[in-house]
Amino acid sequence: MISVSKAKQQILKALPQLPKEIIKIEESLGRILAEPVIADRDFPLFDNSAMDGIALKAADTQGASAENPVQLSLVKTIPAGYAADQRLEPGQAAQIMTGAPVPPGADAVLPVESTDLDFSKPLDRTEAAIFQAVKPGDYIRRQGEYYQHGAILLDKGWEIRSQDIALFATVGQAEITVYRKPRVGLLTTGDELVAPDQPLEPGKIRDSNSYMLRALLEKSGAVAITSGVVADKEEEVIHALDRLIEQDIDLLLTSGGVSMGAFDVVRKVLETHGRVELWKVNMRPGKPLTFGRFREIPFIGLAGNPVSAFVGFQIFVFPALRHMAGVGAPLLTIEASLTADLHSDGRESYIPATLKNEQETWIVEPVQNQSSGNLYALIPTNSLIILPVGVEFLNKGELVKVFEM
Amino acid sequence: MISVSKAKQQILKALPQLPKEIIKIEESLGRILAEPVIADRDFPLFDNSAMDGIALKAADTQGASAENPVQLSLVKTIPAGYAADQRLEPGQAAQIMTGAPVPPGADAVLPVESTDLDFSKPLDRTEAAIFQAVKPGDYIRRQGEYYQHGAILLDKGWEIRSQDIALFATVGQAEITVYRKPRVGLLTTGDELVAPDQPLEPGKIRDSNSYMLRALLEKSGAVAITSGVVADKEEEVIHALDRLIEQDIDLLLTSGGVSMGAFDVVRKVLETHGRVELWKVNMRPGKPLTFGRFREIPFIGLAGNPVSAFVGFQIFVFPALRHMAGVGAPLLTIEASLTADLHSDGRESYIPATLKNEQETWIVEPVQNQSSGNLYALIPTNSLIILPVGVEFLNKGELVKVFEM
Numbered sequence: 001m002i003s004v005s006k007a008k009q010q011i012l013k014a015l016p017q018l019p020k021e022i023i024k025i026e027e028s029l030g031r032i033l034a035e036p037v038i039a040d041r042d043f044p045l046f047d048n049s050a051m052d053g054i055a056l057k058a059a060d061t062q063g064a065s066a067e068n069p070v071q072l073s074l075v076k077t078i079p080a081g082y083a084a085d086q087r088l089e090p091g092q093a094a095q096i097m098t099g100a101p102v103p104p105g106a107d108a109v110l111p112v113e114s115t116d117l118d119f120s121k122p123l124d125r126t127e128a129a130i131f132q133a134v135k136p137g138d139y140i141r142r143q144g145e146y147y148q149h150g151a152i153l154l155d156k157g158w159e160i161r162s163q164d165i166a167l168f169a170t171v172g173q174a175e176i177t178v179y180r181k182p183r184v185g186l187l188t189t190g191d192e193l194v195a196p197d198q199p200l201e202p203g204k205i206r207d208s209n210s211y212m213l214r215a216l217l218e219k220s221g222a223v224a225i226t227s228g229v230v231a232d233k234e235e236e237v238i239h240a241l242d243r244l245i246e247q248d249i250d251l252l253l254t255s256g257g258v259s260m261g262a263f264d265v266v267r268k269v270l271e272t273h274g275r276v277e278l279w280k281v282n283m284r285p286g287k288p289l290t291f292g293r294f295r296e297i298p299f300i301g302l303a304g305n306p307v308s309a310f311v312g313f314q315i316f317v318f319p320a321l322r323h324m325a326g327v328g329a330p331l332l333t334i335e336a337s338l339t340a341d342l343h344s345d346g347r348e349s350y351i352p353a354t355l356k357n358e359q360e361t362w363i364v365e366p367v368q369n370q371s372s373g374n375l376y377a378l379i380p381t382n383s384l385i386i387l388p389v390g391v392e393f394l395n396k397g398e399l400v401k402v403f404e405m
Numbered sequence: 406m407i408s409v410s411k412a413k414q415q416i417l418k419a420l421p422q423l424p425k426e427i428i429k430i431e432e433s434l435g436r437i438l439a440e441p442v443i444a445d446r447d448f449p450l451f452d453n454s455a456m457d458g459i460a461l462k463a464a465d466t467q468g469a470s471a472e473n474p475v476q477l478s479l480v481k482t483i484p485a486g487y488a489a490d491q492r493l494e495p496g497q498a499a500q501i502m503t504g505a506p507v508p509p510g511a512d513a514v515l516p517v518e519s520t521d522l523d524f525s526k527p528l529d530r531t532e533a534a535i536f537q538a539v540k541p542g543d544y545i546r547r548q549g550e551y552y553q554h555g556a557i558l559l560d561k562g563w564e565i566r567s568q569d570i571a572l573f574a575t576v577g578q579a580e581i582t583v584y585r586k587p588r589v590g591l592l593t594t595g596d597e598l599v600a601p602d603q604p605l606e607p608g609k610i611r612d613s614n615s616y617m618l619r620a621l622l623e624k625s626g627a628v629a630i631t632s633g634v635v636a637d638k639e640e641e642v643i644h645a646l647d648r649l650i651e652q653d654i655d656l657l658l659t660s661g662g663v664s665m666g667a668f669d670v671v672r673k674v675l676e677t678h679g680r681v682e683l684w685k686v687n688m689r690p691g692k693p694l695t696f697g698r699f700r701e702i703p704f705i706g707l708a709g710n711p712v713s714a715f716v717g718f719q720i721f722v723f724p725a726l727r728h729m730a731g732v733g734a735p736l737l738t739i740e741a742s743l744t745a746d747l748h749s750d751g752r753e754s755y756i757p758a759t760l761k762n763e764q765e766t767w768i769v770e771p772v773q774n775q776s777s778g779n780l781y782a783l784i785p786t787n788s789l790i791i792l793p794v795g796v797e798f799l800n801k802g803e804l805v806k807v808f809e810m
Contacts, residue, residue, distance in 0.1 A: 025601070029620045043781065045610055050778060079637070081597025083607035098709070099597060099778070101608050146774065146781045154784065162624060163783040166617035166711060170610075170780060174602035192486025192504060196430070197579035202488035203506050205450055205575075212571035215434045219567060232484070304503065306571060335765045360740045369551065373455060373504070375575060376448065376551045378568040379559065 001282040004348050011291050012323045018179040025168045028160045031178040032325040037154040040171045042144035047102040050139045055106035056093040061133040069129035077123050109139035157327045179325040182222040185244030187254040189230045209255045209309050216313045220321050232265045256304025284347040285372035286312040305372035311350045333401040336362035342394045352381040364402050406687040409753050416696050417728045423584040430573045433565045436583040437730040442559040445576045447549035452507040455544045460511035461498040466538040474534035482528050514544035562732045584730040587627040590649030592659040594635045614660045614714050621718045625726050637670045661709025689752040690777035691717040710777035716755045738806040741767035747799045749792050757786040769807050
């Protein structure tokens with residue numbers, strides 16, 4: 001049986017790259033940059049005041065203190081947003097607001113708290129007493145201090161956060177080039193499945209995986225196109241897949257129907273009408289993982305138990321979605337101490353768990369009931385304990401690698 | 406000056422609770438439960454097979470091994486989704502698929518791998534040789550093993566994830582009661598601000614905060630209703646606030662205009678046409694933080710510098726949004742070792758930083774340029790270093806508390 005890392009490699013290699021699209025920056029949260037973002041000019045754009053205060057010549061402030069204030073004449077008031085064209089002469093100062101351009105002739109700003117001015121009153125004073133000396137450059141944000149015209153500020157492959165959107169605005173980009181969201185066709189099969197609002201006949205269970213996978217896709221920045229519940233019949237599965245493909249799909253995804261049982265129709269359809277390129281991975285849960293193609297569209301078949309499907313999504317599907325945008329998604333882990341003994345069966349194991357930071361150490365509590373059919377066991381979890389091949393038992397207190405979800 | 410924790414307490418106490426609404430579970434990712442979720446029946450719903458295999462009486466398997474197989478007669482095949490009504494008699498077995506109901510009379514399942522059957526071939530065999538003994542209960546998932554009818558599975562205040570949505574489906578809830586998304590009126594003021602796609606005249610800068618705050622609101626599960634850029638004139642600010650309030654707003658939010666300068670119109674409007682209940686917090690950055698009311702709607706005014714606005718959002722606005730859904734949002738921190746010396750000024754400080762796990766220890770790199778005007782400094786960061794009141798210097802290698810964003 002193939003290892004998890006080999007299986008993942010093989011799947012990633014077989015995936016297409018997503019096309020690019022241009023979107024408004026207001027809609028770009030969580031999207032992935034497809035082109036670098038370049039500084040259109042220096043930032044700050046111009047020398048500006050870091051404080052509400054007065055712009056002045058540092059030389060005029062020498063020796064100033066509360067006991068020996070220096071008097072300067074106020075020749076101007078500069079609010080943010082207004083150009084500062086009048087040059088200051090020796091002995092002159094200008095009232096200036098945070099962010100406003102420093103006027104020619106000034107080489108420092110003194111915060112208002114170090115003067116006898118009160119900016120909450122009308123700004124009609126013609127003189128100010130200053131109580132503190134400053135050096136040239138004090139309280140001035142210099143043009144280009146943060147970055148300079150032409151600099152690459154963000155490279156492609158970057159996942160966009162709130163502060164990045166502010167940066168796009170700062171460099172004058174109202175639109176941005178990103179990778180199109182992956183479009184994933186989600187096939188749900190199973191004669192036993194009933195929608196949550198339908199009555200349950202004997203032997204039936206409620207479809208839960210398709211709701212979970214749809215939400216996992218949404219959270220991963222993908223678009224789910226769903227088939228509805230399809231009966232375990234070859235022609236119906238083929239018809240449903242063809243209808244999904246008509247909707248401009250990058251990847252087909254399913255859970256269940258890929259084991260070796262006689263009723264595992266999905267795998268049969270893939271064998272007869274497509275290709276199975278990979279089947280069964282040496283992992284727990286989720287061994288029957290399948291990768292192949294149907295009408296040349298890549299196809300990931302996760303095992304059908306809810307915990308297996310959930311783990312398979314984290315380990316294979318999420319990296320696949322990122323890879324199509326040219327982004328790596330390595331499984332970053334931290335070490336934590338087990339709060340309970342842990343059994344496994346020697347396969348590479350992914351055990352849902354609750355990771356906590358207690359008194360500055362990381363502890364991890366594996367789920368008590370490891371049955372892959374137990375969706376409810378996933379509820380309190382926030383992580384997966386990863387056990388390498390060959391490990392069958394670990395004692396409480398031993399360190400394990402944990403992937404935080 | 407009031408401390409951060411006192412300011413936060415005061416703000417949270419003044420906020421209203423959000424109303425509830427009923428939504429489809431497909432749209433519930435990230436929303437917050439407003440009513441508990443109760444098990445509508447046992448789960449598993451019925452005793453079912455954990456494997457593809459044969460259902461049998463454990464007593465019939467005594468002594469079975471590869472050398473001494475036991476022969477059983479196959480009387481039925483039970484796929485998932487079909488009721489199992491025929492009772493097994495001694496010596497009888499039924500082919501059974503994962504998830505299918507265990508028939509009456511059977512008390513264990515034997516995986517197909519331990520028989521001479523091949524489920525990838527037609528299932529027309531009438532006898533099976535079995536190579537292994539099982540105990541009663543083996544490979545059966547018992548009805549109610551994971552939870553029982555009437556159990557509270559999730560309580561209100563829970564933030565909904567993918568696996569929770571699967572659980573809703575399992576308990577037959579196609580709809581769920583959540584708190585309505587907080588609706589936040591975002592006021593942007595400043596004569597200096599220009600939209601990213603407009604030309605920059607001298608002294609002007611591009612509006613970036615409103616894009617950042619809008620995205621932070623979106624990421625926090627709130628709806629942003631925006632004012633566009635409003636000039637620094639009292640009557641225009643009042644008009645813009647009134648227009649926002651018409652749109653069923655739970656909270657008003659702004660950045661800038663709340664300092665002590667003569668051009669800080671927002672604070673003046675709040676003083677003359679509303680109430681200022683809190684102004685200035687002993688923190689860095691973000692000291693001019695303002696809380697008050699306008700037409701009785703709660704109003705949070707963040708400092709105008711981009712880093713100050715960003716930090717203020719994390720420390721005050723995010724908890725406020727959660728609080729309105731009855732959810733606590735404590736600032737969970739971990740300890741990490743500084744990669745560089747760190748200066749502060751004795752106020753409670755929130756310094757953007759990059760937190761990394763390297764060789765199983767946590768290290769944190771503070772931004773080099775701590776200017777609160779330097780939006781670009783936020784780009785590589787993923788966390789905030791929190792320094793308590795009174796700390797002015799820390800050496801490289803010292804441990805600090807870090808809040809991961």
